[in-house]
Amino acid sequence: MKVAYFPGCSMHGTSREYGESLHAVAEPLGVELDEVRDWNCCGASSAHASSRMLAVALPARSLALAEAQGHEQLLAPCAACYNRLAGARHEIAEDAELAGHVKRILARPFENRVAVLNAVEVLRDLGETIKAKATSPLKGLKVACYYGCLLVRPAAVTRFDDPEDPSSMEAVVKACGAEPVAWRMRLECCGGGFSLSRKPSVVRLGRAILEDARKAGADAIAVACPMCHSNLDFRQKAMARDGEDKPPMPIVFITQVVGLALGIAPEKLGMQRHFVSTKRVTSRGNGEATAPAAEVG
Amino acid sequence: MSAHEDAHHPVPRTLADKVRAATGLNPARCYQCGKCSAGCPMAAETTLRPHDVMRLVNQDRPDRLMDDESIWLCLGCETCAARCPNECEPARVTDAVREIVAAARPDAAPRAIRAFHAAFLDQIRKHGRLGEMGLIMGYKLRSGHLFADAAAAPGMMSRGKLAFVADKVEDVEDVRRIFAGCAAHGEEG
Ligand code: SF4
Numbered sequence: 006m007k008v009a010y011f012p013g014c015s016m017h018g019t020s021r022e023y024g025e026s027l028h029a030v031a032e033p034l035g036v037e038l039d040e041v042r043d044w045n046c047c048g049a050s051s052a053h054a055s056s057r058m059l060a061v062a063l064p065a066r067s068l069a070l071a072e073a074q075g076h077e078q079l080l081a082p083c084a085a086c087y088n089r090l091a092g093a094r095h096e097i098a099e100d101a102e103l104a105g106h107v108k109r110i111l112a113r114p115f116e117n118r119v120a121v122l123n124a125v126e127v128l129r130d131l132g133e134t135i136k137a138k139a140t141s142p143l144k145g146l147k148v149a150c151y152y153g154c155l156l157v158r159p160a161a162v163t164r165f166d167d168p169e170d171p172s173s174m175e176a177v178v179k180a181c182g183a184e185p186v187a188w189r190m191r192l193e194c195c196g197g198g199f200s201l202s203r204k205p206s207v208v209r210l211g212r213a214i215l216e217d218a219r220k221a222g223a224d225a226i227a228v229a230c231p232m233c234h235s236n237l238d239f240r241q242k243a244m245a246r247d248g249e250d251k252p253p254m255p256i257v258f259i260t261q262v263v264g265l266a267l268g269i270a271p272e273k274l275g276m277q278r279h280f281v282s283t284k285r286v287t288s289r290g291n292g293e294a295t296a297p298a299a300e301v302g
Numbered sequence: 303m304s305a306h307e308d309a310h311h312p313v314p315r316t317l318a319d320k321v322r323a324a325t326g327l328n329p330a331r332c333y334q335c336g337k338c339s340a341g342c343p344m345a346a347e348t349t350l351r352p353h354d355v356m357r358l359v360n361q362d363r364p365d366r367l368m369d370d371e372s373i374w375l376c377l378g379c380e381t382c383a384a385r386c387p388n389e390c391e392p393a394r395v396t397d398a399v400r401e402i403v404a405a406a407r408p409d410a411a412p413r414a415i416r417a418f419h420a421a422f423l424d425q426i427r428k429h430g431r432l433g434e435m436g437l438i439m440g441y442k443l444r445s446g447h448l449f450a451d452a453a454a455a456p457g458m459m460s461r462g463k464l465a466f467v468a469d470k471v472e473d474v475e476d477v478r479r480i481f482a483g484c485a486a487h488g489e490e491g
């Protein structure tokens with residue numbers, strides 16, 4: 006399968022390991038990633054908070070470029086970019102007047118023909134291939150699949166799964182031989198957008214997510230969003246309560262989970278770049294026994 | 303009566319009319335069940351919760367919405383919209399209210415949040431993409447939080463996570479034209 010690839014800004018910065026692990030698994034899974042030439046930032050929550058037109062027109066430029074490259078599908082692995090690109094596509098399709106304004110502002114051909122995919126749905130659809138190629142199935146690894154808000158909402162936009170009770174990420178984790186746990190916080194928001202501007206909110210929301218995953222017995226939380234990742238990984242220290250002595254919770258990208266199951270070396274998946282040690286997870290991929298929780302971190 | 307007014311496009315007068323004109327949503331559908339607020343992750347920190355915002359829109363109280371930071375604390379997580387039995391979409395209503403309020407009073411949003419969004423959009427205008435280093439510096443200068451997270455930068459860099467040189471769109475003029483086009487559209491609209 007060949008798709009247009011929209012890396013998004015964080016793939017070259019704070020979430021390098023998401024891009025690295027995506028590229029590492031794409032080849033063995035037969036996915037060709039054709040980067041959108043000269044793509045621009047989707048505007049994320051900042052364009053959204055400022056002007057509806059800007060929030061639609063910025064992603065529309067990249068959609069138009071992918072279209073000009075001859076693509077019908079575009080993969081946006083970052084959940085935030087995915088949400089903005091799919092949201093723009095939806096709003097333009099629903100509102101002819103808006104579509105007219107956007108075309109005029111873009112001043113380039115644009116038919117809104119490109120479907121926007123996220124990494125979770127692409128991996129879910131490759132479940133059988135993953136199973137067949139999993140040389141190091143992650144037996145016994147308990148994973149809390151964290152969707153957060155941007156992958157599944159709003160329902161009219163995302164559509165690839167049941168917004169109230171999604172199962173795609175769990176299906177990917179199972180295809181990897183690991184075990185998804187049942188927990189309550191998987192669709193809650195981590196406060197990502199306020200990471201810099203309102204740290205206490207982010208700490209409060211993130212802590213509730215970590216505590217619930219721990220209660221459910223998870224060894225790790227799997228994510229598909231750079232913002233969720235940096236909140237839960239980088240801010241995890243700040244989320245610990247005073248005097249609390251619990252083993253840290255590794256936060257891994259879903260592509261890293263797949264990569265480990267495919268037998269790809271952890272360094273190729275960028276797993277050394279995390280703030281919270283990922284040893285508890287990487288030790289499974291190589292078939293080694295897991296260290297007891299007390300020895301981790 | 304304004305010259306623009308006609309039967310098909312009456313000039314929106316009340317806040318609810320303006321929201322409706324901007325989004326196509328009808329805030330009057332809200333019957334104040336509070337389900338949106340029960341699911342809102344920010345409700346613990348805001349004085350006005352999503353159902354309060356809906357009520358104040360329907361009561362045409364832009365003053366109340368303006369004098370409070372609550373609308374600026376919405377994360378856009380859409381939990382409220384998923385829970386609402388009436389498809390009121392409080393998150394989108396809040397977005398529209400922000401835009402209406404900011405047009406009347408550009409300094410309405412809390413400084414830190416304004417600083418973040420302004421720094422972010424600056425980056426896109428300059429490079430077409432987001433330079434995280436530039437974002438952080440821009441944010442610090444605008445917010446006055448000069449030393450916040452200073453300790454994090456070395457850890458980020460040793461992990462190869464902070465790009466020093468901003469990734470750039472080649473045709474950055476094209477991106478700037480989009481900003482200008484959207485701004486011009488806002489003035490007409
Ligand atoms: S859930 Fe919907 S109907 Fe109920 S208070 Fe919120 S917006 Fe109004």
Ligand code: SF4
Nearest residue numbers: 342376377379380382
């Ligand atoms: S979108 Fe905003 S108002 Fe709605 S639940 Fe999320 S934070 Fe609350």
